[in-house]
Every structure is written in structure tokens, then in C-alpha cells.
């Protein structure tokens with residue numbers, strides 16, 4: 001309805017995520033004309049700040065990245081005029097009542113929809129949910145709340161959080177973000193599978209040898225150690241970002257594109273997965289390293305990390321899906337900070353061609369000559385397929401070449417940030433890319449026994465130098481399942 005209004009409150013407005021991602025994404029949506037005519041944005045946090053100070057704080061992060069030419073400065077000014085600030089405690093209904101009064105003035109008597117983005121630590125999610133729902137929820141329109149991980153540390157604490165939130169909000173009002181689901185190539189994963197005849201028929205144990213989900217960053221925790229140390233890489237990246245990609249990769253075709261149909265399939269495949277145990281995992285932690293005269297700090301050199309921390313900054317794991325489609329196929333994951341590059345990709349290694357007529361024509365190892373499909377989520381988004389091809393000439397020699405879809409060559413449009421897509425979906429009530437509570441339970445069930453074992457046994461991580469390829473243990477883990485990591489070839 002063109003005449004309703006939208007109020008977005010960013011709770012925890014002075015935090016890093018709000019500054020770096022949420023305000024810029026909201027501006028991008030405004031810039032693209034995706035926000036309704038009547039909208040207001042409020043920052044909410046404990047510290048005192050004026051509206052002007054909030055505007056100043058966020059203005060530096062707003063960019064007209066899509067189209068540099070057109071009235072960028074004007075658009076920024078117009079956007080900032082819609083941004084306000086309210087200081088309040090996170091557990092005070094009275095403070096949220098005051099926010100409510102301010103929101104009402106801006107809403108001007110229109111039907112108002114209200115979106116709260118909880119950009120705050122999870123220990124105050126429930127307080128804010130209580131105050132927002134009792135004192136600042138919409139009277140005639142909808143009220144939705146976006147929350148972001150960590151959703152607990154294990155099955156029990158996650159269930160407790162879910163229960164706490166559900167005292168004040170219906171499941172339909174809770175939008176659990178995993179920002180990887182908002183990435184262009186992750187969204188495209190289903191398109192690739194279900195709208196091309198050539199892939200889906202091969203998508204099973206019959207043709208696929210293994211699948212790899214690889215995440216690497218070329219920087220360490222750098223000051224974020226306070227949060228990270230309590231969680232570690234398995235909870236920070238694997239249990240959510242990589243597992244979400246795996247679920248979409250491996251799920252059965254959904255009945256429709258409806259959010260419930262898709263999430264039903266994701267839950268099913270997650271529930272078919274084996275729980276992880278120690279033998280399936282290698283953990284590592286980066287140590288300082290001097291390269292080119294520069295000393296790169298180790299994880300425990302980070303001032304925000306306890307000096308004797310054994311929190312993993314790297315992990316490799318082998319997961320299995322015990323269903324008819326994937327029985328016996330290793331799904332390998334590898335995630336690490338302070339490695340030699342920043343990249344996220346999915347690699348699908350296919351089986352050998354049975355009775356390959358050309359096996360003698362490969363100069364190298366036949367094992368290297370199987371097809372591999374690579375979906376590079378970031379950077380330089382791409383999908384490419386390694387095929388065997390005859391080297392032109394009179395002889396019969398084959399090599400491996402790429403059928404290449406490089407997004408930068410193929411599409412001139414810029415790829416939107418994950419948060420733009422997800423915020424727009426939340427505003428539109430599209431829940432496909434958000435995590436349902438049963439999905440979250442299933443995800444924790446796979447990792448919780450392992451996480452507990454690592455902690456009770458105080459398993460020491462294998463140290464690896466900052467900027468390296470990670471611990472060699474990962475190599476042995478893959479070898480155990482007859483797998484070669486695709487990113488090391």
C-alpha cells in the first residue's frame with residue numbers, strides 16, 4: 001500500500017555491523033527506489049547522540065556505488081534527513097515507549113509497518129524483543145524483527161534463545177539472518193540446479209565423488225577477538241554459512257519456490273546428516289609469521305584474545321548425508337582466518353569416466369582428469385566447469401580446460417550486497433532466505449557433540465603460520481576419504 005509507512009529501527013546503531021553494513025544497505029535500497037514513499041529510520045543505542053551526530057556517523061559509509069553520476073550527494077542528503085536517533089536502554093520498556101511516540105509522529109497517522117534490526121549481542125535479544133513488542137510494535141501494520149548470529153553456542157543455548165524470543169514474537173515475525181544466503185551466487189545455486197537440465201541428473205552419489213565448501217580469509221581477527229574467542233571458526237562460519245550452502249546444494253527439489261517448501265527441504269537434508277565427531281575434524285590456530293620483513297601477529301597476540309586461548313581459527317571437516325541421494329559422498333568443509341587468500345567457493349568433483357577411452361592421452365595423473373564444477377561465491381564471482389579437451393594439433397593429447405562464466409565479463413550490473421537483498425526481503429515479508437527455527441535446531445544437532453568434545457577434552461589446535469594454506473592436518477583428513485582439496489591443485 002503506497003500510503004502506509006515503514007519505520008526501521010536499528011537497535012545497536014553505533015556498532016560495527018550497523019555502520020558497515022546495515023545503514024549502507026538501507027541507503028542502497030533507498031537509492032534504488034526500493035523503499036516506500038513514507039519511511040523513517042531510527043538508530044537506537046545506549047549512548048547519547050543527536051540526530052545530527054548519527055547522520056555524521058553514517059554519512060561516511062554511504063556510497064552511490066551503482067551509478068556515480070546521478071545526484072549522489074542529493075540522494076545522500078535526502079536519505080540522511082530520514083534518519084534519526086533515540087538513546088535508550090535495551091531493557092527499558094519506558095525507553096521503547098518514548099521511541100514509539102517518536103515513531104508515531106513520523107508515521108503521521110498512516111498504517112505503519114515496523115522493522116527492528118537487532119544489531120546487538122544475543123544476550124540482550126530477549127530484552128529487546130520484550131520491550132519492542134510490548135511498547136513499540138505496530139498497532140495496525142506488521143512488526144518484524146531481524147536477528148543475526150550467534151544464535152547460541154550449541155543446541156541447548158540456541159533452543160533457549162528460540163524459546164525466549166517466542167515468548168514475545170511469533171515465528172513469522174522473526175527473521176534470522178545468515179548473510180551468506182543473500183549472496184548472489186548462493187541464491188543462484190538453486191537456479192543452477194533446478195533450471196538446467198545438464199546438472200540435476202548428475203547431482204547424486206552416482207556421479208559426484210565429493211563436494212567441498214571452502215572459506216578463507218587473508219586477515220585475522222584483528223580486534224574482533226573478544227567476540228570470536230567465545231565462538232571459534234566452527235560456530236562463526238561452518239555451522240551457519242557453509243552449512244547453509246550445503247543444505248541448498250544437497251536438498252531435494254522443493255515443491256515450489258515458496259519459503260516453507262524450500263525450508264522444509266533444507267530441514268530434511270540437515271536432519272539426514274550424521275553428527276560430527278572428533279575423527280572427522282582438524283582444527284588449527286594461526287601463529288605469527290614474518291614475511292618480507294613484516295611481522296604478522298598470531299591469534300593470541302590479539303589484545304582481545306586470552307593468551308592461552310585454544311579457540312580454533314581454522315577447521316576442516318568431513319560430513320556425510322545418510323540419504324539415498326548422497327550415501328557415502330564426503331562433503332568436505334574448510335574454513336580459516338589468516339590464510340593465503342580471501343575466497344569462498346563450492347567445488348564439486350565428479351567421478352571418473354568409466355572405461356575412459358582416452359586415459360592414455362593424459363600426460364598427468366588420471367585422477368586429476370575428472371570434471372570439476374566450481375562455484376566461486378567471492379571474490380570475482382564465477383561458475384566454471386573443468387572439462388577435458390583435445391590440445392589442438394596432429395597428436396592426441398588432452399588437457400583440462402575451463403568452461404567459464406565470469407560474472408564481471410558477462411554482466412555489467414554491480415552485484416548487490418547480501419544485506420540489501422535480505423533487508424528488502426524482510427521488508428517485503430519474503431522469508432525464503434531466512435532461517436526457520438527447526439532449521440537452526442537441525443544445524444546445531446550436527447555440530448553440538450563435536451563442539452562439546454573439543455571443549456571438554458581441550459583439544460589443542462594445530463598451529464599454522466599467518467598467511468599460509470593452513471595446517472597440514474587438513475590434507476590428511478581429505479586423504480582419508482580419498483579427496484584432494486580443489487583449491488590446492
Ligand code: BG6
Pocket residue numbers: 179217236
Ligand atoms: C561473519 C563472520 O559472519 O562473516 C566473520 O562472523 C566473517 O568472522 C564474515 O569475517 C565473512 O563475511 P563475508 O561476507 O565478508 O565473506
